[in-house]
Each structure stands twice: as structure tokens, then as C-alpha cells.
Amino acid sequence: xxxxxxxxxxxxxxxxxxxxxxxxxxxxxxxxxxxxxxxxxxxxxxxxxxxxxxxxxxxxxxxxxxxxxxxxxxxxxxxxxxxxxxxxxxxxxxxxxxxxxxxxxxxxxxxxxxxxxxxxxxxxxxxxxxxxxxxxxxxxxxxxxxxxxxxxxxxxxxxxxxxxxxxxxxxxxxxxxxx
Numbered sequence: 001x002x003x004x005x006x007x008x009x010x011x012x013x014x015x016x017x018x019x020x021x022x023x024x025x026x027x028x029x030x031x032x033x034x035x036x037x038x039x040x041x042x043x044x045x046x047x048x049x050x051x052x053x054x055x056x057x058x059x060x061x062x063x064x065x066x067x068x069x070x071x072x073x074x075x076x077x078x079x080x081x082x083x084x085x086x087x088x089x090x091x092x093x094x095x096x097x098x099x100x101x102x103x104x105x106x107x108x109x110x111x112x113x114x115x116x117x118x119x120x121x122x123x124x125x126x127x128x129x130x131x132x133x134x135x136x137x138x139x140x141x142x143x144x145x146x147x148x149x150x151x152x153x154x155x156x157x158x159x160x161x162x163x164x165x166x167x168x169x170x171x172x173x174x175x176x177x178x179x
Contacts (some may be wrong), residue, residue: 035072038126044097047080053087129155136161
């Protein structure tokens with residue numbers, strides 16, 4: 001079986017990183033889904049308690065029907081990682097600091113881990129517009145990108161860049177203490 005490769009791309013511009021590449025995606029990607037979660041975007045701020053982390057996990061499990069075979073990466077702030085890690089033990093936790101720390105940690109994954117060659121679909125759980133260019137670039141390379149966010153915090157640029165969006169309604173709020 002011949003494996004073909006899709007182009008690597010500079011995720012912020014969507015331009016090919018190398019002109020020496022095949023243009024077809026490998027058939028072995030069928031069904032591979034990467035879940036990237038900006039946990040603070042779902043909870044409304046840093047995860048301060050285990051209850052907040054559990055609430056976010058239940059919301060996402062319900063919305064995404066997460067399977068044991070999927071790769072899940074959760075982005076969190078340093079403060080939020082303390083309570084997020086124990087609740088998501090099977091997920092890879094990426095940690096950032098500062099105002100957009102979790103976003104930057106997830107963008108680092110998208111930019112540097114050859115997502116185009118490894119996954120058929122990316123599910124991004126965030127409404128932040130900072131992801132719009134990267135989502136558009138992935139889509140341009142044949143990766144289906146689903147964005148999951150609260151209706152009130154979904155950036156229009158991200159919604160337009162995504163293949164599909166799923167939104168939480170205002171009635172799906174955290175009644176367990178998350179911001």
C-alpha cells in the first residue's frame with residue numbers, strides 16, 4: 001500500500017511549508033478525530049475546583065459523545081491545571097500562562113504536531129477568534145473542523161472558518177459553581 005502525504009502548512013498563513021509533497025490524504029486517516037478543549041472557554045474562566053472540572057467534562061461528554069479511542073487534549077492555565085488534570089486523567093493536558101495561555105498551548109499543538117497528516121477531523125472546543133486562521137488553514141487542507149462553543153462567546157470569524165459548529169444554549173449553564 002502506498003501512503004500519500006498531505007502538505008505540511010504554516011498554520012497561521014495556510015501556505016505550504018514545502019513544495020515537495022503529494023496532495024492526497026492517506027486512507028488510514030478515516031475516522032481519526034482529535035478533540036482539543038479550551039477548558040476555560042467552556043467554564044468561563046480558570047477551573048478553580050474539581051466540581052467545575054467535572055461539570056465541564058459532563059457537558060462535553062454529552063455534547064461530543066467522547067470515545068475511549070479518541071485523542072483528547074485539554075488546554076488550561078497553570079492555576080486551572082491543578083483541578084483539571086485529576087478529572088481528565090486519560091487526556092493530554094497542555095498548560096499555558098497569561099491571558100491566552102490555554103489558547104496558545106492548544107495553538108502550539110495545532111501548529112507543530114502535523115495534524116493534517118494524522119487526523120481526518122478536529123473538534124475544537126472554544127469560541128475564541130484566535131483560532132480562526134488556523135481552523136481555516138486546516139479546512140483548506142481537507143481536515144473537517146467542528147467548533148463547539150457557547151452561543152454567546154462564539155467569534156463570528158471562527159464560526160465562518162469551521163466546517164460545522166455546535167453551540168451550547170443559555171440553559172446549559174454551570175450550576176456547580178464555574179464562572
